[in-house]
Amino acid sequence: MIQNSPEVSVEVIMEFGICMFATDYSMQAADLAVAVEERGLDALFVPDHTHIPANSDTQFTLGGDLPPDYSHNVDMFLTLAAAAAVTKRIRLGTGICLVTERDPIITAKEVASLDHISGGRVDFGIGWGWNREELENHGVAWERRWKVARERIEAMKAIWTQDEATYHGEFVNFERIQSWPKPVQKPYPPIFIGGDAAGTFKRLQRYGDGWIPMLATVGSKFDLKDARMAEIAALAKDAGRAPYPITTFGTPRDPAAIEKLAKSGVTRCIFGIKAAPGDDVLMRLDKITRLVETVRG
Numbered sequence: 160m161i162q163n164s165p166e167v168s169v170e171v172i173m174e175f176g177i178c179m180f181a182t183d184y185s186m187q188a189a190d191l192a193v194a195v196e197e198r199g200l201d202a203l204f205v206p207d208h209t210h211i212p213a214n215s216d217t218q219f220t221l222g223g224d225l226p227p228d229y230s231h232n233v234d235m236f237l238t239l240a241a242a243a244a245v246t247k248r249i250r251l252g253t254g255i256c257l258v259t260e261r262d263p264i265i266t267a268k269e270v271a272s273l274d275h276i277s278g279g280r281v282d283f284g285i286g287w288g289w290n291r292e293e294l295e296n297h298g299v300a301w302e303r304r305w306k307v308a309r310e311r312i313e314a315m316k317a318i319w320t321q322d323e324a325t326y327h328g329e330f331v332n333f334e335r336i337q338s339w340p341k342p343v344q345k346p347y348p349p350i351f352i353g354g355d356a357a358g359t360f361k362r363l364q365r366y367g368d369g370w371i372p373m374l375a376t377v378g379s380k381f382d383l384k385d386a387r388m389a390e391i392a393a394l395a396k397d398a399g400r401a402p403y404p405i406t407t408f409g410t411p412r413d414p415a416a417i418e419k420l421a422k423s424g425v426t427r428c429i430f431g432i433k434a435a436p437g438d439d440v441l442m443r444l445d446k447i448t449r450l451v452e453t454v455r456g
Contacts (some may be wrong), residue, residue, distance in 0.1 A: 162333055164419030166185045168332050172426075173417070173420075173421045173425065173426060173428060173454075174201035174202060174250075174427040174428075175200055175201055175202075175427065175428050175429075175430070175451045176195070176200050176201050176202025176203060176204060176250065176252070176428075176429050176430075177195060177200065177202075177203060177204070177429060177430050177431070177432050177437060177444065177447065177449075178203075178204040178205065178206065178252075178408060178429050178430070178431050178432070179191065179203075179431070179432040179433070179434055179440070180205065180206055180207065180228035180229070180231075180232040180233075180434040181205055181232065181233045181238040181434070182227075182228055182232050182233060182434045183230040183231050183233065184201070184227075184231060184434070184436070185228075185350070185434035185435055185436065185440070186435065186436060186437040186440045187241075187437075187439075188205075188233065188237075188238040188241040188242050188257070189241045189242065189244065189245045190245075190437060191203065191242070191334075192241070192245055192246050192249065192251075193245050193246065194253065194440070194441060194444055195246075195249055195444065196246045196247070196248055196249045198258070198444060198445070198447075198448040199448065199451075200249065200447070200448065200451065201250060201427065202249055202250040202251070202252055202282070202427065202431050203239075203242055203246075203249055203250075203251060203252065204251075204252035204253070204254030204282075204284065204429055205232075205235050205238045205239060205252075205253070205254060206228075206229075206232065206235070206254055206268075206291065207235040207253060207254075207255060207256050207257050208229050208230070208232055208262075208290075209234075209257070209260050209293070209297070210293065210296070211225065211229050211230040211232065211293060212290070212292040212296060213305045214292065215290055215291075215292040215293065216291075216292070217289065217290045217291045217292060219381060220289050221375060226433070226434075228433070228434040229285075231434075232434075235253055235256060236270075236273060239253070239273055239277075239281075240272075240273055240276060241250045242365060243273060243276045243277035243280065243334045244276070244413075246277075247278075247294075248280075249280070250280050250281075250282050251273065251277055251280050251281055251282070252281070252282040252283075252284055252351075252406075252429075253270075253281075253282070253283055253284045253285070254284045254353075254371070254408065254429065255284040255285055255286035255351075255353040255354075255371065256283065256284060256285050256286070257285075257286060257287070257288045257294075258285050258286075258287075258308050258311045258312060259287050259288055259294055259297070259299050259307050259308050259311070259312075260288065260293070260294065260297045260299070263310075263311040263312075263314040263315050263318075263331055264318065264333065264336070264338070265316040266311070266315060267314070267318040267338060267450075268318075268338055269340065269343055270315070270319075270347075270348060271318075271319060271338070271339075271342045271347075272281055272340060274340075274342040274343045274344055274347075274348050275337070275340040275342070275343055277343075278343060278346045279342070279343030279348075281342070281344070281348040282348060282349055282351060282369075282406075283347075283348045283349065283350050283351065283377065284350075284351040284353055284371050284406075285308065285312065285350060285351065285352065285353060286308075286352075286353035286354055287304045287305060287308050288304065288352075288451055301315070305331065305358065305362070306329065307330050308362075309362070309365070309366060310326075310328040310329065310331045310392075311331055312331070312350065312366045313328070313366060314326040314327065314328070314331045314332075314333070314367055315347075316346075316347060316366070318336070318338050319341055319342050319346065319347040320341075320346045320347065322337065323335045323336070323337055324336050324337075324338070334449065338366075349368040349369055349404070350367050350368050350369070351367065351368065351369040351370060351371045351404075351406060352367035352368065352369070352370055352371065352386075353371045353373070354371070354372070354373060355373070355387070356406070357373045360390065360391060360394060363391075363394075364394060364398070364404065366402075369403050369404040369405065369406065370391060370403055370404075370405050370406070371405075371406045371407070371408055372387075372405070372407055372408070372410050373407075374407050374408065374409040374410060374411065375407045375408070375409025375431065383407070383420065383423055383425070385423070388423045388424050391403055391424070392424060396397065402424060404426045404427070405424055405425045405427070406425075406426065406427040406428075406429055407420060407425050407427070407428050407429060408427040408429050409429075409431055410429060410430050410431075410433065412430065412446075412447070414450070414453055414454050417454050418454070430447050432444070432447075
């Protein structure tokens with residue numbers, strides 16, 4: 160719980176978690192999940208890349224050279240299944256799932272199965288990808304990625320909520336299919352829309368339940384613009400719904416910055432950790448835990 164300054168009369172409850180690639184050279188996913196839960200943190204998110212093209216000309220979104228984490232990562236859903244098997248409380252998040260690179264029928268099965276195994280602890284963060292060549296290797300045209308993602312999400316929703324699902328679109332087509340288990344969370348795990356590209360809030364309104372902006376990008380000062388926060392609050396109010404939950408990635412390790420995020424409407428802060436062996440990761444986790452304890456007072 161963040162104690163607000165005297166001029167603010169409300170207290171804001173915020174959750175905290177981490178995001179880390181599980182790789183073939185880093186701390187194992189199950190051990191990482193146990194460590195996160197033991198330290199009283201609230202969530203574990205893992206990123207998603209099926210591969211990295213060796214000839215990619217796309218600039219890395221965080222600047223500089225692309226870390227090896229991106230090409231050595233263990234599959235997202237296998238990682239989270241391992242985490243689910245050894246934890247009871249923490250939320251398990253896809254951070255983010257590149258739905259443009261995944262078959263929607265298989266992905267619907269994976270998300271529902273993970274929600275079943277974990278007892279309803281999945282947060283389904285989704286995105287479209289920033290690596291053009293990676294996306295095109297999956298047969299998706301860069302210019303059509305937004306519609307591909309929308310159709311795949313709509314199709315997955317049908318699979319999760321209908322005993323016999325049907326979907327017909329430009330990129331996804333199937334007639335009367337059956338798929339169980341259904342998600343434990345009803346009607347399905349919350350869908351968090353990643354990023355802050357043009358049209359993000361339009362997509363959030365159409366098929367999302369929450370927002371995941373990335374604060375750590377090239378040139379970023381770890382800030383959410385007041386106008387953007389006012390806009391998303393107004394959208395929720397106009398729709399007659401509760402405020403959209405907001406999870407920040409790339410959160411700064413700064414109590415004052417975190418308090419500002421809480422006051423602006425952020426409900427969960429995720430801290431990134433570099434993929435590394437266990438001793439290194441545990442040291443970083445302990446530092447984050449001490450920061451969280453300071454913020455919570």
